[in-house]
Amino acid sequence: MKALTNVNATSFAEAASAAQSARQQGQAVAFSAGGTDLLQQIKDGTDNADVIINLRTIGDGRSIGSDGAGIAIGGLVTLTELSQDPLVLSGLSALAQAADSVGTPQIRNVATLAGNVTQRPWCWYYRNGFNCFKAGGNECFSVNGENGQHAIFGGGPSYIVHPSDVAPALVAFDAVFQVTGPNGDREVSAEDFFVLPITNPERENSLTENELLTGVRIPTVSSSTVSTYHKIMDREAWTHAEVGVAAVIQRDGNQVQNAKVVLAGVAPIPWRVQAVEEFLAGQQIGEAVAREAGEIGLQGAQPLSNNAHKLPMISAAIERAILNLAAG
Amino acid sequence: MSEFTREGLEPLATLGNDTPRIDAIERVTGQAKYTRDWKLPGMLYARVLRSPHPHARIVSIDTSAAEALPGVRSVITYENAQVVWGAGSVNGGRQYNDPTKDATIHRRYIFNNPVRFVGDSIAAVAATDRHIAEEALTLIAVEYEQLPFVLEPEQALEEGAPQVYAEGNLCPDFRGEFAPMISNIGDVEAGFAEADQIFEERYETGFIHNAQMEPRCSLAHWQGDKLVLYTPSQGISNCRHDTARDLGLQDHQVQIISKYMGGGFGNKNQNQDADLIAATLSRRAGVPVMLEYSRREDWLGVHGRWPTVQYYRVGVKDDGEVTAMEMRAYSGMGPYRKNSGGISGMDAYGCPNRYREIHPVYTNRTTSGNFRAPSEPHGHYGVENMMDEVAYQIGMDPVEFTLMNMRRPTEQQQFTNYSLEEVIRNGAERFNWQARRRVTPGSDEGPIKRGAGFSFMMFRAGVGTSSAIVRVNANEEYTLYVGVTDIGPGAKTTMGMIAAEALEVPLSQVEVVWGDTDRCPYSVGESGSRTTIMTGIAVVEAAEDLKRQIADRGMPTGSDVLIASATPTPTTDGMTRQCFGAHFVEVEVDTRIGATRILKYTTVHESGRIINPSTARDQIRGATIQGIGQALHEDLLYDPQSGQPLTPGYYRARHLTHKDIPDIDVHFIEVDDGYGPFGAKTAGESGIILAPAAVANAVANAIGKRMTSLPITRDKILGAMA
CATH class of the missing domain: 3.30.465.10 (Uridine Diphospho-n-acetylenolpyruvylglucosamine Reductase; domain 3)
Structure with a gap:
């Protein structure tokens, strides 16, 4: 493991200026809060920080x-x-x-x-040290490789x-x-x-x-708003979402007034499915509506060679998240 | 729950009672000293440089900058440290056999050029601390010429495939001939001619790492011409012999100390390259050297279970009688033949016409080697899914089909006892098989489907030679010397219990000395489920001898002691000795998201008399958990373009967490067949043999589609349902 400089910051502003001055001296910088992932990345060589700016010494930002x-x-x-x-x-x-x-x-x-x-992506190409876009290179190795866990939406040039x-x-x-x-x-x-x-x-x-x-x-969230996060994982703990759905619904009885539906695990960013949101507005939550919402959630999907299995998972996850929010 | 059925067995004083491990306090209070806990004066720390390429020739290596780094004491490479690692590659993948090792064609060295997989070791550094050693590795300049590589065993045998060795990619057998392993019983073509229907299918299984908690490490300390090696080993006697031969020493010049270890599961048999690298560095540096592997190095640099491709063909009559079985198969060995590449399971059937042809194949993946029941779980998965499918295709209950076709004692081959039918029937009843299985697979309405599967096995429980010494002093304190190590099953406790029973004293009067080749006699090693039986018999015989001495001469007085030893050569009188088991599983498959959940898991085993119920039960459970992981989760993916491994480690290989593990009911039917110590048989490997087969059969019963590839991940289920 390479030698590192640790800087204990006492405020966010100080952390930012410490980062700036270190970079001005040509050093690579990383902010560290929990450090649960960062230290492993440094050990693995996928983060090349020379200076770690420790945020745990900051009093603010904890409430x-x-x-x-x-x-x-x-x-x-x-x-x-x-x-x-x-x-x-x-x-x-x-x-x-x-x-x-x-x-x-x-x-x-x-x-x-x-x-x-x-946190940085958990793509196994990036994490195994491939010189991909995320590592500053100019290729996404998943395109012709093992892309079972890669992007269905919003991909390209990185997936x-x-x-x-x-x-x-x-x-x-x-x-x-x-x-x-x-x-x-x-x-x-x-x-x-x-x-x-x-x-x-x-x-x-x-x-x-x-x-x-x-x-x-x-x-402020209105008292008529309900929400849920539905996560499909490859095991019961210690893994990222294969597909996740955050659904926030403002409802009147069982009628949707306004919906926000955002997917995890399927795109390079949290992926809003606006077509689903628009479809849901005004609908009564029920099995048929939820199922249709799940199907609409696939609009624009562009699976890679080995991740089309995520499509039915996306539909099922959206459907189940919405049904979770049906008035009891 | 767990339950022990002991009908007709004489209760004993010590054996058969739940007994805490004799080293439990040391382990849970942190007093137990594992290899990495040792600190010797002046000790250096070592790290290994490994190939980043799947196949390459090293054009040049320059270590001068590493050597110049302050704190670096020794740098060794393939150029200046050509030590043969005998156990690292053996003709035919056989073990413990001097002539075979000497005749091995494709020898493996501690450092190799060309390099043949990502993780192949090429150099090592010893320095005053770990960080300097790691920094020094980055200063070694290596120029590679990359070579074409091949990852899949079937592709490796195709015309024009990249050659791992000049002689081709089919591994040589123990005679040095390039031929598959063939077993041919009866007349398979005549058998197929007799059949009313013939079924065929291809099955494949993945690479599974042993995933023991403690990665490889080794501390070498030369005292003159004698090497003291602190190392986690599943067999200190064999580790000593292998290490001595590899380094050109006599056995007595090597002392292996392996007191506590964090699991083995077959990953720590014999000696490993870490032992030889540490020893070589230590000899050059003149001080003790501690070599440690990271988790990633351990995953990629040592070994795991071989991936396989299995083609079956089965002929069956309309009444369910199997007339012919054929398997052609390929085992991916990586670039070194560390083990057999065997695929077992067909021999659990009585069909008189059986043909088996296994091609162990070199590839540029990481090396394959021993893993708890090395040849069995993937083979039983293949053949028992094949046969389960045949049963459903001809409209039979797989349990009835098995009872009709499984191997039974014959006049030519008798068993010391035979409980397979009882085990299966008992399990079917406990599990409520008839109610849980779907007569028509996949017949549940709706997307959430349930189904049940079962598997069965017999596994060798043969007797053999090992040694033990027992001593008593005037205070009636007994000391037992056995060359065992405790890889998890509680061998020290088991040996102490057997001695206490045989000596007719409480366990508290027996001290066990273990894990040190200078203190303990030969023991067979913690592999092949042999320690309890083989070393256990030696303990019984030594104890009997000591009791005779006490009877003749009385208890020793003053500072006198009495000592007895035994190295028996037991036999089973020409009979085969087997343990038996059957697993029954109910699963629920969410076919919309491809998720499999285990609802009920029932195991029934006959492992002879159970010595320590609590550890025996946990052996079955732990092994079953590993088998479930193999069935549903674990794999090592490679990038096809670059030949780089993508999913090493607990996170990426998706090992089961505690939250994923179902309740596993364990039932033992206890018998004493008159062989083995007080009738004990084997338990350590039994559980893992059955789990992949049973789980996969249950999934097929639930969804109505046969899952022909392990692990049964969601993409495969969703693909089958699409």
Whole structure:
């Protein structure tokens, strides 16, 4: 393992400027919150950081609170905290469920909201050190290779799938992401935070160098809104979504007033299925509607040579997520 | 739940009682010293440089920068350390056989050029700490000429395939001849002529890593011309012999110390290259050297179960009688012949006409080798799915079809006892087979479908030679010396219990000395489910001798001791000795998402008399869990373009987590056939043999489609249902 410099940051602004000055000296920089994935990437050689900026020494960004406008969640909140917080559990079920579905208890106890949302892809080509787009190269090896777990939507030129469970829930709740950089703070909608490979094949989000995600704000959710996160996994723990669905539905009785449906595990970003959302508006939730929604969810799907099995899974996951939200 | 049926068995004082492991406290309190826990004065740490290419010739290697790095004490490469690793490649994949190893055509060295798989070792560094050793590896400049590679065994035998060796890709047999392994019983063509129907199918199985918790490590310490090797080994006596021969030493010049280890499952038989690399570095550096493999190195650099392709052809009469069975098969051995490549299962049938032809094939994948029941689980999966399909095709209950066609004792080949029919019937009743299986496979309405499958087996429980020493002092404290190591099944406890029973004293009066070739006599090794039987018999005989001495001379007094030893050569009087088992599984398959869930798992085993019920039960459970993983999850994917492995490690190979593991009911039917220590047979490998076959049969019964490829992942189920 190479020698590393550790910088303990005391604020997000300080972390951003420390990153900037290190980069100005030609060093590779990584922010570390939980560090559950980053340290392994450094050991594996898929992250070449010279300087780790440790965010665990920052006092801010660790709370979950509400004001008149909604719920604010600090970027350093752990996934365990997120999944057990009363505010999140009562109003943002999909987010709590998504956080609770990540990895293992050991990982969730240290992994953070911001780290989960910004983690690098788990494509096995990238993780095995192939010089792919994500590693700064100019090829996606999955196209002619083992692409069983790769993108059905939004792929090209890279076909990774976004690994976060939490991110689709945040998109479905219209979260606003708070970003700090050397030049100050900015806000960006969850949807605009993530970028497709056609825009930037090397990165998964719009954070520029030296910027970091410090927290999210979720607008007030009405009391008639219900939500769920439905995750299909290859085993019962410690794995990413084969297909995940975050569904947030505002309803009147069983009638949908407004729906947000966002998929995990099928696209390089959390994938909104707007056709499903539009279809659901005004419908009564029931088996036939849910089934049709699942079929509509496949519009625009472009499977690769070895991942068409995800298509029926997407349909089933959308259908089951919606049925989960039928009034009891 | 677990249950032990002991009808007609005399209860014993110690054996048959749930007994905590005698080293449980050491293990759970962190006092147990595993190989990596040892620290010797002046010890260096070593790391290995491995090939990034599936097949390449090394044009040049330059270690000067690595040697110049402060803290580096020794660098060895294929150029300056050509040590033959005998157990790493053997004609015919046979083990423990000096003449065969000497005659081996395709020898393997600790470092190889050309390199033949991603992970083939080419150099190693010893340095004052781990980080320096790792940094030094990055300073070794290697120029490769890449060569064409081949990954799939069938492709490797095609005309024009890349050649792993100049002689071709079919592995030489133990005589050094390039021929498949053939077994031909009766007249298979005559058998097919007799059949009313003939069925054919192709089955394939994947590479499964042993996935034991403790990766390979080895600490070598030369004391003059004697090598002391601290290493996790499933057989310290064989490890000593192999290491001595590889290094040009006599056995007594090597001491193997293997006290505690984090699992083996066949990954730690004999000696491994880590032992020889550590020994070579240590000799050059003049100080002890600790070599450690990372998880990834362990996964790719050591070995796992061989992937197979199996073509079956079965002839059957309308009444269900099987008249002919044929299998042509291919086993992917990687580029070195570490083991046989065997595919068992057909011999569990009594059909008089059987032809089996197995091609062990070199490829540029990682090496294949021993894994708990090396030849069985993939073979039983293939043949028992084939036969299950035949049964349903001709409208028979697979259990009745099995009872009609399974191997039974004959006049020519008698068994010490035969419980297979009882085991199967008992299991069918406990499981409620008739109610759970679908007479018409896939007949459940709706997308969530249930079904049941079963499998059966017999597995060798032969006796053989091992040694034991037992001593008593004036305080009536007994010390048992046995050359066993504890890879998980509790061998130390088992040996102590057998001694206590035979000596007619409580276990608390018996101390067990184990895991050290300078302290303990020869033991057969923790492979082939042999320790309990073979070393156990030696313990009984030594104990009987000591009891006779005590009877003749009285208990020793003062500082006197009495000592007895035994190296028996037991036989089974020309009979075959087998353990028996049957597994019954109910699954629920969600055919919309291709997910399989196990609802009920019932196992019935006859493993003779059970020595320690708690560890015997857990052996069956643990092995069954591994078998379920093989059936539903584990694989090692390779990128076809580059020949790079993609899914090494627990995360990517999708091993079962605790949340994935179903309840597994374990039932033992206990017997004493008069052979083995107090009638004990084998248990360690039995569970894994049956699980893949039973689970796959259950999936087929649920969905009405035969799953012909392991692992049965969701893409295969969804593909079959599409």
